Amino acid sequence: MSSIIKHTPHVQAPRLPDFRNLGTILRVLLAVNGAVALVALVLASGPRSFVDQLVRMTGFVEPHLIAQLALLYALAPLLARQPYRIGASLVFAITVVTGLAVHLLVLKLLPGVGDTLLKHLLLAIAATALLLAYFHLRARALSPAITEARLQALQARIRPHFLFNSINGVLSLVRKDPRRAEEALHDMADLFRVLMRDNRDLTPLADEVELCRQYLELEKLRLGDRLGVDWNVRSMPADALVPPLVLQPLLENAVYHGIEPSSEPGIVSVNIFLSKGEVHAVLRNPYRASGGSHHSGNKMALDNVRERLALHFDAEASLDSKVLEHAYEVHIRMPYRTESPLKPSADGTRAARAAPRPRKPDGALRVGGAHG
Numbered sequence: 567m568s569s570i571i572k573h574t575p576h577v578q579a580p581r582l583p584d585f586r587n588l589g590t591i592l593r594v595l596l597a598v599n600g601a602v603a604l605v606a607l608v609l610a611s612g613p614r615s616f617v618d619q620l621v622r623m624t625g626f627v628e629p630h631l632i633a634q635l636a637l638l639y640a641l642a643p644l645l646a647r648q649p650y651r652i653g654a655s656l657v658f659a660i661t662v663v664t665g666l667a668v669h670l671l672v673l674k675l676l677p678g679v680g681d682t683l684l685k686h687l688l689l690a691i692a693a694t695a696l697l698l699a700y701f702h703l704r705a706r707a708l709s710p711a712i713t714e715a716r717l718q719a720l721q722a723r724i725r726p727h728f729l730f731n732s733i734n735g736v737l738s739l740v741r742k743d744p745r746r747a748e749e750a751l752h753d754m755a756d757l758f759r760v761l762m763r764d765n766r767d768l769t770p771l772a773d774e775v776e777l778c779r780q781y782l783e784l785e786k787l788r789l790g791d792r793l794g795v796d797w798n799v800r801s802m803p804a805d806a807l808v809p810p811l812v813l814q815p816l817l818e819n820a821v822y823h824g825i826e827p828s829s830e831p832g833i834v835s836v837n838i839f840l841s842k843g844e845v846h847a848v849l850r851n852p853y854r855a856s857g858g859s860h861h862s863g864n865k866m867a868l869d870n871v872r873e874r875l876a877l878h879f880d881a882e883a884s885l886d887s888k889v890l891e892h893a894y895e896v897h898i899r900m901p902y903r904t905e906s907p908l909k910p911s912a913d914g915t916r917a918a919r920a921a922p923r924p925r926k927p928d929g930a931l932r933v934g935g936a937h938g
Contacts, residue, residue, distance in 0.1 A: 580650040580702055580705070581646075581650060581705060582645055582646065582648075582650065582653045582654065582657065582698075582701075583698075583701040583705075584642065584646070585635070585638040585639055585641075585642040585645065586639055586642045587880055587881075587882060588880065588881045588882045589880030589881035589882065590701070590880070591635060591639075592881060593700075593701075594631075594635065594697060595631070595635075597693075597696075597697060597700070598627065598631050598693060598697075599624075599627075599631075601693065602620065602623050602624060602627050603620060605619075605623065606619035606620040606623055625672065626668070626669070626672060626682075626686055629668045629671070629672065630664055630665055630668040630669075630686070630690060633664050633667070633668055634660060634661060634664040637660050637664060638657070638660065641656075641660070645657070654698055657694060657698065658691060658694060658695075661690050661691060661694045662687060662690075662691070664690075665683075665686055665687045665690045666683070666687075669682075669683050669686055669687075729758070732750075732754050732757070732781075732784045733754075734788055736750045736751055736754065736784075736787065738787060738788055739787055746787070750783075750784060750787055753780050753783065753784060754784065756780065757777065757780050757781065757784075767810075768807035768808060768809060768810075768878065768903070769807065769808060769809075769810045770804065770805060770806070770807060770808075771802060771803060771804055771805070771806040771807070771808050771838070771845065772802075772804035772805070774808055774810065774811075774812060774813055774814070775799060775802065775804075775813070775838070777811075777813075777814055778813050778814050778817050778836070779797075781814055781817065781818070782795050782817060782821075782834070785821050789821070789825060789826070791831055792825055792828075792829070792830070792831050792832065793821065793825050793831075793832070793834070794831060794832065794833040794834070795833070795834050795835075795836065796833050796834070796835040796836070797836050798835070798836065798837040798838070798839075799836065799837075799838050801838075801839040801840060802838040802839060802840070803840045803845060803902060805904050806840070806845045806900070806902050806903065806904065807903045807904060807905075808845065808900055809874050809875060809877075809878045811874075812847075812871055812874065812875070812898065812900075813836075813847060813849070813898075815867040815870060815871060816849050816867060816868075816871060816896050816898075817834065817836070817849065818867065819851075819867045819868075819896075820834045820849055820850075820851035820894075820896075821834065821851070823851065823853075823894065824851025824852040824853060824894060825851065825852065827854060828852065828854065832851065832852040833851075833852070834849070834850070834851045835848075835849070835850045835851075836848075836849055837849075837850075840902060843901070843902050844899055844900065844901060844902060845898075845899070845900045845901070845902050846897065846898070846899055847897070847898040847900075848895065848896070848897050848898075849895070849896045849898075850890075850893050850894065850895045850896075851893065851894050852892065852893060852894075853889055853890070853892060853893050853894035854892075868885060868887055868896070871885055871898070872884075872885040875898070875900065879900060879901055882900070882901045883898070883899060883900045883901065884898070884899045885897070885898050885899075886899075
């Protein structure tokens with residue numbers, strides 16, 4: 567399934583909603599069931615009558631709704647390839663066919679319910695039209711220009727912190743180890759080449775992890791042995807597509823809030839794995855209740871990443887954080903996606919994506935085993 571965000575350099579033509587997206591499915595379920603409850607309330611003469619009306623209506627609506635959502639889920643790739651008018655016509659055809667099949671099934675199981683086929687089909691077609699209109703208006707509200715502006719603004723909050731921390735790390739080496747400082751400057755150039763590129767599209771998880779490794783190596787220049795990193799990425803799906811800069815600001819948080827406040831060494835652990843069709847990233851850092859101002863800004867980066875996850879994946883992704891005993895944990899959940907829509911460049915070809923430099927074999931980070 568493609569991501570929620572689409573980008574073209576021209577005005578975007580109307581598109582059908584993504585019928586495999588959890589957010590789309592939930593909105594359809596809530597809208598239809600809410601409408602059924604409202605109609606039952608209008609027709610009811612009292613609480614008991616409301617329950618009777620609701621049960622009678624859901625007996626037809628729910629089987630039809632579930633069957634149609636299942637068909638739309640199965641046919642979503644085919645519908646996505648069609649022009650909007652053809653795709654919408656197919657959705658209406660699926661509505662009618664599903665309504666006929668469900669109505670005949672209900673009549674066979676419950677012969678005494680009466681013949682209300684025409685009424686049910688008209689209501690189903692009206693509900694389909696209203697939902698398609700809603701999703702069309704929602705897509706216009708989340709137009710590429712608005713969405714991309716929000717993404718760029720969110721990412722712009724990350725870069726200054728990254729720059730200042732990296733410069734501080736290099737400055738600490740300029741006099742005592744010029745050769746290492748030169749290598750660090752090369753790393754900085756590679757990193758900022760990635761940061762300054764067009765970051766609206768999803769990126770392979772392997773690239774994001776490599777970016778994080780380079781970032782933490784620069785931080786280790788500044789913090790020395792106080793910063794230890796425990797990587798557990800053996801089960802990581804390297805080809806999974808994720809929002810760019812989804813892990814780096816959280817690791818920056820982990821360093822600032824978990825390592826800097828203490829003179830004692832601390833370990834930032836990164837555990838990335840695939841489970842039940844979802845990519846999980848669990849990040850932990852030391853936590854001290856006496857962290858003071860170092861803990862006060864913790865929510866800005868979390869809200870930043872959480873909003874970008876919602877822009878790309880809607881309700882299919884989440885970010886949760888909690889305080890454990892002497893540790894702070896952030897858990898990101900994302901759908902496992904390996905395909906993304908092609909993003910045409912100005913000349914109509916797909917824009918090339920710059921990759922970070924290969925990591926040096928003598929990297930400064932300690933790679934540990936799996937953590938719990």
